[in-house]
Amino acid sequence: MAQKAESSWSEVSTKESASGSRTPNGVAGLKRNKCKDFSSEGVADNDIFMLPASDFQLLGLLTVVAALVRLFRIYQPSSVVFDEVHFGGFASKYIKGRFFMDVHPPLAKLLLTLAGWVAGFDGNFDFKDIGKDYVEPGVPYVAMRLLPALMGVMTIPTIFLTLKATGCRTMTAAMGAGLVIFENGLLTQSRLILLDSPLIIFTAFTALAWTCFTNQHEQGPDRAFDASWWFWLVATGLGLGATVSVKWVGLFTIAWVGSLTLVQLWVLLGDTATVTPRRLLKHFLARLFCLVVIPLTFYLGLFAIHFLCLVNPGDGDGFMSSEFQATLNSKAMQDVPADVVLGSRVSIRHHNTHGGYLHSHNHMYPTGSKQQQITLYPHKDENNVWILENQTQPEGLDGPIKGSHAWDTGEPIPIRDKTVLRLYHSVTDRRLHSHDVRPPVSEADWQNEVSAYGYEGFEGDANDYFRVEIVKSLSDGAAAKERVRTIETKFRLVHIMTGCALFSHKVKLPDWGFEQQEVTCAKQGTLPNSIWYVEQNEHPLLGAEAEKVNYKNPGFLGKFWELQKVMWQTNAGLVESHAWDSRPPSWPVLRRGINFWGKDRRQIYLIGNPVIWWSSTIAIGIYFVFKALSILRWQRGFKDYENINFKRFDYEIGTSVLGWAFHYFPFFLMQRQLFLHHYFPALYFAIIALCQVYDFATNRISSLGLRNRPAVGRGGIAIFLAISIVAFTLYAPLSYGNRWTQSACNKVKILNTWDFDCSVFPTELSQYSVDAPSAGNAAQTAAPVAPGPSDKGSQDQNVTPQPAAEPSVSRVEKVEYRDQDGNILDEGQVKELEGKVSFETRYETRTRVIDADGKEIADGPVGAEGIAPPHPDVERLPETAPDVPEDDGRGSPATASPEDDIGKEKSVENVDDGRPKPASEPSEATR
Numbered sequence: 001m002a003q004k005a006e007s008s009w010s011e012v013s014t015k016e017s018a019s020g021s022r023t024p025n026g027v028a029g030l031k032r033n034k035c036k037d038f039s040s041e042g043v044a045d046n047d048i049f050m051l052p053a054s055d056f057q058l059l060g061l062l063t064v065v066a067a068l069v070r071l072f073r074i075y076q077p078s079s080v081v082f083d084e085v086h087f088g089g090f091a092s093k094y095i096k097g098r099f100f101m102d103v104h105p106p107l108a109k110l111l112l113t114l115a116g117w118v119a120g121f122d123g124n125f126d127f128k129d130i131g132k133d134y135v136e137p138g139v140p141y142v143a144m145r146l147l148p149a150l151m152g153v154m155t156i157p158t159i160f161l162t163l164k165a166t167g168c169r170t171m172t173a174a175m176g177a178g179l180v181i182f183e184n185g186l187l188t189q190s191r192l193i194l195l196d197s198p199l200i201i202f203t204a205f206t207a208l209a210w211t212c213f214t215n216q217h218e219q220g221p222d223r224a225f226d227a228s229w230w231f232w233l234v235a236t237g238l239g240l241g242a243t244v245s246v247k248w249v250g251l252f253t254i255a256w257v258g259s260l261t262l263v264q265l266w267v268l269l270g271d272t273a274t275v276t277p278r279r280l281l282k283h284f285l286a287r288l289f290c291l292v293v294i295p296l297t298f299y300l301g302l303f304a305i306h307f308l309c310l311v312n313p314g315d316g317d318g319f320m321s322s323e324f325q326a327t328l329n330s331k332a333m334q335d336v337p338a339d340v341v342l343g344s345r346v347s348i349r350h351h352n353t354h355g356g357y358l359h360s361h362n363h364m365y366p367t368g369s370k371q372q373q374i375t376l377y378p379h380k381d382e383n384n385v386w387i388l389e390n391q392t393q394p395e396g397l398d399g400p401i402k403g404s405h406a407w408d409t410g411e412p413i414p415i416r417d418k419t420v421l422r423l424y425h426s427v428t429d430r431r432l433h434s435h436d437v438r439p440p441v442s443e444a445d446w447q448n449e450v451s452a453y454g455y456e457g458f459e460g461d462a463n464d465y466f467r468v469e470i471v472k473s474l475s476d477g478a479a480a481k482e483r484v485r486t487i488e489t490k491f492r493l494v495h496i497m498t499g500c501a502l503f504s505h506k507v508k509l510p511d512w513g514f515e516q517q518e519v520t521c522a523k524q525g526t527l528p529n530s531i532w533y534v535e536q537n538e539h540p541l542l543g544a545e546a547e548k549v550n551y552k553n554p555g556f557l558g559k560f561w562e563l564q565k566v567m568w569q570t571n572a573g574l575v576e577s578h579a580w581d582s583r584p585p586s587w588p589v590l591r592r593g594i595n596f597w598g599k600d601r602r603q604i605y606l607i608g609n610p611v612i613w614w615s616s617t618i619a620i621g622i623y624f625v626f627k628a629l630s631i632l633r634w635q636r637g638f639k640d641y642e643n644i645n646f647k648r649f650d651y652e653i654g655t656s657v658l659g660w661a662f663h664y665f666p667f668f669l670m671q672r673q674l675f676l677h678h679y680f681p682a683l684y685f686a687i688i689a690l691c692q693v694y695d696f697a698t699n700r701i702s703s704l705g706l707r708n709r710p711a712v713g714r715g716g717i718a719i720f721l722a723i724s725i726v727a728f729t730l731y732a733p734l735s736y737g738n739r740w741t742q743s744a745c746n747k748v749k750i751l752n753t754w755d756f757d758c759s760v761f762p763t764e765l766s767q768y769s770v771d772a773p774s775a776g777n778a779a780q781t782a783a784p785v786a787p788g789p790s791d792k793g794s795q796d797q798n799v800t801p802q803p804a805a806e807p808s809v810s811r812v813e814k815v816e817y818r819d820q821d822g823n824i825l826d827e828g829q830v831k832e833l834e835g836k837v838s839f840e841t842r843y844e845t846r847t848r849v850i851d852a853d854g855k856e857i858a859d860g861p862v863g864a865e866g867i868a869p870p871h872p873d874v875e876r877l878p879e880t881a882p883d884v885p886e887d888d889g890r891g892s893p894a895t896a897s898p899e900d901d902i903g904k905e906k907s908v909e910n911v912d913d914g915r916p917k918p919a920s921e922p923s924e925a926t927r
Contacts, residue, residue, distance in 0.1 A: 038271040039220025042644035048161045062177045066156040070149045080132045082596040084193040088127035095123030098314030103571040106306040107245035108198035119143030148197035152190025158204040165211040168695040175717045176691040182728035185608035188735045199246045206239030221274045237290040241298025256662040318354040326551040335548035340484040343407025345538045347384040351531035357384040360452045371451035376504045376517035387424040412541045415484040417470040429456035431464040434495045434521040448521040465496040486537040501530040574672040584667040587679035588617040591753045605734040605756035611727040616686035659685035
């Protein structure tokens with residue numbers, strides 16, 4: 001058996017060209033002699049710059065076809081689709097210079113912004129909702145979609161050249177290019193303002209550069225450190241930098257290249273004949289510079305550009321520290337007095353949840369004590385100013401000096417650890433107050449309501465007293481540990497009467513609280529959420545000569561590192577379920593897609609080409625079976641690895657499968673939300689592996705009898721591509737958002753887990769009464785208008801008559817139970833699993849409209865807004881529920897815009913200019 005296997009593999013090599021000269025088809029002959037250096041046996045010089053003219057002509061033709069497929073009706077749909085909500089919105093913020101926080105690095109977003117800016121986009125469109133029209137406001141959305149589309153087109157020549165660099169025949173390389181052209185999932189992602197197309201092209205470019213470098217390296221010492229060797233090594237480093245600068249998925253690409261680099265260095269270490277220690281060090285340093293320093297520099301440079309563009313405050317600065325925020329325009333502050341004394345007018349910031357200010361305004365809680373609200377507000381405002389009073393008034397010549405300004409004369413009295421204070425709100429003349437009343441939102445027993453209580457001239461009561469407790473471990477400097485100093489001292493405010501500490505967390509108040517962050521008094525609150533510090537500090541006795549402090553400028557590296565940590569924490573916190581998420585085991589078999597958009601009886605649903613998808617998965621499986629058998633045979637003493645072609649099959653395809661594995665298996669370790677599009681980089685490597693397996697089977701393994709019958713190999717490629725194109729055509733309406741019918745939709749719904757909704761399509765194409773816009777005039781498809789009650793007899797001649805809507809008999813809501821792959825479980829399956837597994841809320845509740853027969857029909861009028869829920873990949877973290885234990889508070893800023901909040905407050909201000917009186921008598925402590 002062993003000898004037979006060896007002869008069947010080696011027969012190919014005896015017929016290969018034994019010379020190293022260039023053959024007529026542009027492929028160098030294989031090296032057959034036993035190598036005495038680190039060069040590899042059976043490796044040709046596959047220089048892609050030396051391909052014959054016919055290959056470049058074919059490459060040009062494939063690129064033209066790819067452009068036609070990718071750019072076909074790219075104006076369609078003319079409204080916001082899925083994650084265009086976020087990535088288009090980021091372009092608006094870049095142009096406006098407003099800081100935002102996203103879990104992805106900035107390269108692709110900067111490129112999308114550049115495309116929009118060159119096309120005249122002014123940043124005034126907010127991309128707020130799926131289905132929002134692009135045409136009327138004049139958004140150059142086609143230009144912005146062209147960038148990812150052209151990157152998708154560039155993927156076709158990239159995979160063609162990559163396969164040629166691995167030694168595949170031209171027809172096999174053309175097959176790989178064709179598979180990428182007609183892969184529905186890659187097509188859909190590349191036609192929209194999304195990040196996946198830039199990610200795929202940079203991953204593909206890195207794979208091309210590394211494959212070419214590996215080919216040069218395997219030629220041996222003669223090629224080491226020559227111009228081509230350096231070119232491809234530097235190109236690999238640039239590709240790695242670009243890939244990781246689009247998404248952190250690029251770290252998997254770095255791991256792939258890094259692991260193969262270690263293999264190369266290990267082989268070099270074993271070559272004692274030609275690789276001296278000095279030369280080995282040179283190899284190591286060259287790779288260190290090109291594969292570590294260059295990508296890191298590229299990555300840092302992109303964030304430098306990111307910071308240069310985002311110089312103004314925005315809805316993302318609340319994620320960052322106060323020091324970071326101080327570097328933004330209008331967020332910086334003048335130097336302020338260092339020592340905080342009695343009578344100081346201060347603004348107090350929360351240390352943990354994005355540094356909101358302790359805030360009050362002239363509006364009452366609707367429940368509880370119904371006293372004045374205390375909130376955490378993220379913007380500078382006069383309602384953030386508090387006067388720090390002693391628990392007793394200072395003594396004057398005629399007795400106690402009354403009023404909140406009693407400490408404006410005499411010597412400044414510093415506030416030290418354990419000092420008992422009252423905090424007087426200067427705008428509303430009320431004091432910070434707490435009592436044994438549950439908060440309106442967080443109605444937990446361990447939390448008390450915090451309010452503002454009193455009126456001008458009111459002396460206050462015992463529930464106004466708070467003790468300062470300096471947290472020395474977080475305070476900066478010896479003086480800040482002894483007395484309260486601006487910015488430097490971190491402290492707790494402990495309520496004297498109840499022992500609770502002033503506290504805030506990621507819970508927002510309802511509309512009556514203007515969605516500002518809740519402030520309570522917690523008896524068991526986590527330490528980070530009960531720590532405060534003084535930011536602004538003014539006092540008449542602290543003049544220009546007083547010691548001043550300010551935030552430390554973190555510098556570029558400080559800002560960079562802080563942003564990386566926030567991105568990591570936010571990304572890791574995306575653990576809530578989503579209506580269209582899926583888990584890694586379901587990806588290789590294409591069990592579920594993503595609903596991107598639905599409008600005007602059309603739908604865009606991200607689903608792959610099942611022929612290509614499943615074939616590539618089979619190719620991966622073939623390699624795993626081969627590897628398992630080869631290991632077993634090696635253990636049994638067979639000499640398979642002495643055969644050149646056997647080793648090349650293992651290494652070449654193994655390299656691609658390793659790329660697939662590095663881009664697939666790490667997702668099993670992630671608890672965050674995952675989607676089908678996370679599999680696309682792995683899919684790219686799987687397609688390469690599929691083509692390599694086919695090339696070996698038809699061109700290199702002689703025992704199959706196909707090497708001498710090239711027509712059979714070419715015919716197989718033609719048949720496979722034809723089947724792939726047919727499958728592509730069948731699912732094209734879901735990729736392009738084209739017109740479709742219910743019957744055609746149902747016929748291609750192979751798996752019941754493919755949950756695109758066929759009922760949204762009409763039964764006949766003739767029911768599409770509004771034609772799609774032409775390429776020259778990309779106007780929005782008009783939404784059908786249903787006649788009103790007065791139009792029963794006639795209809796305005798300017799309104800297109802619409803088919804009668806299907807009657808809705810009832811609206812039924814039900815809970816669906818799904819397994820980890822998204823499959824719906826019936827009642828019997830649920831009962832069988834009860835007690836064995838724990839059920840968690842994985843998918844959003846959906847409301848379905850059914851007709852009299854119980855069949856599901858489209859919900860709402862035709863032309864309603866998009867049915868796909870927004871992608872949470874870049875959204876803020878969900879708010880902490882009142883009964884959930886507190887975390888570190890790094891979730892989401894309290895509000896987005898000061899103008900919005902001020903407008904909300906003013907909209908409900910009382911008409912009566914008189915201030916409401918407190919609910920209790922001034923002579924007694926409130927509850």
